[in-house]
Amino acid sequence: MARRDYLIGKMGISLLTLLFVLLLDFLLFRVLPGDPVRAVIGRNIRISADVQSSLRAQFGLDKPIFLDQFVDTLGQWARGNLGVSWSQRRPVSEILISKLWNTLLLIGLGQLFSIIFGVMLGLLAGWKRKTPFDIGALTFSLIAWATPTFWLGIILLVSGSAWFGLPTGGIVSPANIGKPLHTVLPDLIRHLILPTLTFTILYLGEYMLIMRSSILETLSEDYILTARAKGMSNFQVLMRHGLRNAMLPMVTIIALNLGFTVSGAIYIETVFSYDGLGNLVQTALVKQDYPLLQGAFLLLAVSVIAANMLADFLYTYLDPRVKAN
Amino acid sequence: MRNNLRVFVIITILGLILSACGGGAPTAAAVLRIGWLGVPDTLNPAYAFLTEAYSIFDLVYSPLVTESPSGEYVGALAKEWSVSDDHLTWTFALKDGLKWHNGEDFTADQMAWAINAIIADPDGWAALSGYVDGFSEATAPDAKTVQIVTEYPIANMEYRLSFLYAVYPPDFESFASPEELQNFLNDHPIGTGAFKMNAFDKDRGVLILDANKEYVDGAPFLGQVIFQKFDAADAMIQALKAGDIDLVLGIPASAYETVKNFQNVKAVAFEGRGFDELIINDTSEDNDPPSTGNPALKDPAVRLALETATNRQDLIDIVLQGLGKPGSTIVPPTLGGGFWHNPEIKPVEFDIAKANQILDEAGYIMGADGVRAKDGVRLEFRLQFDAESSNYPRIADLLSDWYKQIGVKATPQGMDADTLIAAMTAVGDYDLVIWGWVADPDPDFILGVMLSDQYTPGGWNDSGYHNPAYDALYEKQQSAIDKNERREFVYEMQEMVYNDRPYIVLYYDVALQAYRSDRFTDFIESPLGIEISASLAQVKPVDK
Numbered sequence: 054m055a056r057r058d059y060l061i062g063k064m065g066i067s068l069l070t071l072l073f074v075l076l077l078d079f080l081l082f083r084v085l086p087g088d089p090v091r092a093v094i095g096r097n098i099r100i101s102a103d104v105q106s107s108l109r110a111q112f113g114l115d116k117p118i119f120l121d122q123f124v125d126t127l128g129q130w131a132r133g134n135l136g137v138s139w140s141q142r143r144p145v146s147e148i149l150i151s152k153l154w155n156t157l158l159l160i161g162l163g164q165l166f167s168i169i170f171g172v173m174l175g176l177l178a179g180w181k182r183k184t185p186f187d188i189g190a191l192t193f194s195l196i197a198w199a200t201p202t203f204w205l206g207i208i209l210l211v212s213g214s215a216w217f218g219l220p221t222g223g224i225v226s227p228a229n230i231g232k233p234l235h236t237v238l239p240d241l242i243r244h245l246i247l248p249t250l251t252f253t254i255l256y257l258g259e260y261m262l263i264m265r266s267s268i269l270e271t272l273s274e275d276y277i278l279t280a281r282a283k284g285m286s287n288f289q290v291l292m293r294h295g296l297r298n299a300m301l302p303m304v305t306i307i308a309l310n311l312g313f314t315v316s317g318a319i320y321i322e323t324v325f326s327y328d329g330l331g332n333l334v335q336t337a338l339v340k341q342d343y344p345l346l347q348g349a350f351l352l353l354a355v356s357v358i359a360a361n362m363l364a365d366f367l368y369t370y371l372d373p374r375v376k377a378n
Numbered sequence: 379m380r381n382n383l384r385v386f387v388i389i390t391i392l393g394l395i396l397s398a399c400g401g402g403a404p405t406a407a408a409v410l411r412i413g414w415l416g417v418p419d420t421l422n423p424a425y426a427f428l429t430e431a432y433s434i435f436d437l438v439y440s441p442l443v444t445e446s447p448s449g450e451y452v453g454a455l456a457k458e459w460s461v462s463d464d465h466l467t468w469t470f471a472l473k474d475g476l477k478w479h480n481g482e483d484f485t486a487d488q489m490a491w492a493i494n495a496i497i498a499d500p501d502g503w504a505a506l507s508g509y510v511d512g513f514s515e516a517t518a519p520d521a522k523t524v525q526i527v528t529e530y531p532i533a534n535m536e537y538r539l540s541f542l543y544a545v546y547p548p549d550f551e552s553f554a555s556p557e558e559l560q561n562f563l564n565d566h567p568i569g570t571g572a573f574k575m576n577a578f579d580k581d582r583g584v585l586i587l588d589a590n591k592e593y594v595d596g597a598p599f600l601g602q603v604i605f606q607k608f609d610a611a612d613a614m615i616q617a618l619k620a621g622d623i624d625l626v627l628g629i630p631a632s633a634y635e636t637v638k639n640f641q642n643v644k645a646v647a648f649e650g651r652g653f654d655e656l657i658i659n660d661t662s663e664d665n666d667p668p669s670t671g672n673p674a675l676k677d678p679a680v681r682l683a684l685e686t687a688t689n690r691q692d693l694i695d696i697v698l699q700g701l702g703k704p705g706s707t708i709v710p711p712t713l714g715g716g717f718w719h720n721p722e723i724k725p726v727e728f729d730i731a732k733a734n735q736i737l738d739e740a741g742y743i744m745g746a747d748g749v750r751a752k753d754g755v756r757l758e759f760r761l762q763f764d765a766e767s768s769n770y771p772r773i774a775d776l777l778s779d780w781y782k783q784i785g786v787k788a789t790p791q792g793m794d795a796d797t798l799i800a801a802m803t804a805v806g807d808y809d810l811v812i813w814g815w816v817a818d819p820d821p822d823f824i825l826g827v828m829l830s831d832q833y834t835p836g837g838w839n840d841s842g843y844h845n846p847a848y849d850a851l852y853e854k855q856q857s858a859i860d861k862n863e864r865r866e867f868v869y870e871m872q873e874m875v876y877n878d879r880p881y882i883v884l885y886y887d888v889a890l891q892a893y894r895s896d897r898f899t900d901f902i903e904s905p906l907g908i909e910i911s912a913s914l915a916q917v918k919p920v921d922k
Contacts, residue, residue, distance in 0.1 A: 104504045203610075
């Protein structure tokens with residue numbers, strides 16, 4: 054009963070947050086300086102002022118932002134229609150869906166590996182505190198976390214391509230485009246190696262550092278001492294009493310990161326010419342493509358909010374105190 | 379002996395025949411992969427704005443006439459053409475054996491339809507409507523003849539026609555509104571060009587073309603061309619080095635030296651059609667809203683002094699790594715193979731002492747803080763530029779340093795490009811701005827940038843230059859049918875702009891390209907670079 058009330062409350066707050074984000078979305082892009090029509094057509098094309106104004110009318114930009122444009126946009130969204138992208142002339146939902154899977158694949162894999170290795174490394178480093186292993190892992194994590202994404206990506210791309218003949222960009226080779234997934238799987242995996250590796254290295258550091266400090270704190274608790282006194286082995290103490298309690302802050306971080314996962318990793322996607330959401334948002338911003346931007350940010354907001362709800366939900370299982378309150 | 383000779387001859391002949399056959403077989407499957415940094419916005423010519431789209435149109439579609447790599451206009455669909463004595467009726471005889479990619483015969487009325495569609499719906503055909511200004515109609519007197527009637531003589535007819543592609547009428551006939559036409563993506567264009575569309579995956583930035591074996595000017599030697607998009611230039615360069623791609627059309631100046639040293643890669647530098655300039659606010663006093671430009675900028679002496687204190691060679695060496703040419707007029711030396719650029723106009727030599735002297739003579743007194751002033755007007759300017767450019771911030775720093783030495787304070791300000799446009803044309807809220815243009819093959823467009831009536835919202839005139847004599851010459855050059863006569867007008871217009879200095883043209887760009895010389899040969903290298911559409915029709919794989 055208590056858990057249900059707790060979850061219903063959380064959902065209500067999430068819904069309010071979403072509405073607020075929608076409003077902010079709409080306003081934010083229209084506050085940007087510049088003219089979307091000019092951004093879409095570029096500078097060097099002979100487009101007469103007449104044609105420009107007819108495009109402006111087509112995009113609905115000739116109407117006042119309030120109330121007309123706002124009401125139009127809300128009406129569209131209410132009907133489940135995200136509109137048509139100005140720069141690509143395709144339905145926004147179609148564009149978003151095609152990019153979403155790619156991003157989930159890359160960032161999902163990257164998150165998975167960085168979580169597994171980060172947690173393992175953090176756990177061991179905390180357990181073996183002040184040993185050369187701890188110092189080595191700590192140094193590596195700090196450097197990995199502080200490395201500029203673009204730089205690491207380029208270094209891995211150049212060395213991977215020169216030494217191992219790995220592909221320099223894209224998701225599959227051009228010759229394999231449009232073929233069924235199972236026939237291009239080896240090619241797809243080859244293309245994923247470098248971007249996934251980049252992502253894993255970059256995020257591993259963060260997870261490792263948080264896990265390490267969290268486990269250190271947990272290990273100093275009285276119940277760990279009690280567990281030892283009961284004669285449990287080191288491994289049992291670490292796994293049964295240490296890991297579960299130390300995972301609490303990790304769940305929050307992981308859930309938050311998973312939410313932002315959908316926004317993609319702009320730099321990694323750019324270096325590896327990976328066709329994902331991060332890249333899309335960046336080009337949409339340059340082109341001032343309002344419908345596309347609004348759609349992408351809506352998706353982002355929904356996924357962050359959903360990930361947070363997931364974290365709240367998991368807490369009720371992991372931490373009895375949440376249930377009690 | 380005699381028998382041996384006969385056997386030898388027979389074997390030789392057989393060998394020759396076999397080698398000839400063998401030579402043909404591998405070329406059929408040759409795939410050329412091109413790396414690029416953009417993707418066509420759409421393959422619908424009605425609404426395509428990016429140069430990438432036009433590269434594809436030139437390969438898949440054909441216009442009546444097209445610009446050859448040397449700058450001359452040659453027939454694409456047309457075999458020959460003529461114009462009536464009053465210069466109002468153009469008659470084109472089509473080549474024999476023209477076929478669409480789907481095997482249907484190409485007829486003259488289909489070409490006429492494509493041109494009339496643009497005339498009838500300029501809003502829908504937004505990207506091409508400018509090229510049919512002054513067209514009355516196109517007709518097809520018979521299956522092999524196209525006639526175009528114009529309202530007034532059009533001097534650059536061939537240039538305009540080179541953008542009017544023969545689109546496949548059944549694909550374009552059914553649209554009820556401009557919006558419907560523009561939302562049509564045309565992902566599988568059917569044309570008459572040297573290459574047929576195979577696939578376009580816009581999300582992945584991959585576009586695949588197959589050779590058109592029935593191409594009227596002869597089948598290409600390549601079997602397939604693949605365009606592959608890269609989001610980072612460094613990754614594209616690495617792909618060229620690793621052999622993942624065979625041709626790169628835009629190499630950043632900073633990477634050029636590295637690429638030149640790659641094995642099996644030939645890097646080439648070409649003069650382009652672009653230039654960067656310093657724009658000087660020339661907005662007239664009665665503009666609405668009133669210009670905020672420093673009034674001293676109206677003084678020709680100040681403009682001359684600014685140019686004299688601009689070291690073009692240093693800009694080229696420092697900003698472009700030496701890859702560029704000093705700028706003078708707004709018509710780059712490459713247009714029409716050099717025909718339109720006025721070579722008499724030479725940029726003023728860099729001379730700080732002389733620039734100081736010009737300002738002294740004009741009565742600008744050096745102040746205690748190192749800034750000159752006259753009648754209370756200080757020579758203090760905003761120096762604005764698009765902050766996203768990699769070159770402009772450095773240009774701004776250099777200019778600001780030189781101008782400081784002549785008592786002019788120019789304060790660099792990086793800005794958002796759209797904000798800057800909004801502050802310039804028709805508004806005049808700036809002093810000095812660094813920007814650039816890429817000219818069309820014909821001088822008409824770049825000359826149009828200085829017209830008074832382009833100083834309106836959405837127009838191209840960003841300096842506020844207003845000169846009725848110039849505007850009159852522009853009209854004259856538009857209808858001067860005789861090429862040499864037209865050139866006289868074009869020369870004079872360049873001189874006017876150069877002397878009035880709404881722009882100080884800093885340098886002309888250089889285009890940097892590279893290809894895998896171990897794989898392909900016979901690229902056509904024009905002064906403007908590797909001419910893609912002409913090249914791909916005749917590039918050959920290197921025999922291994």
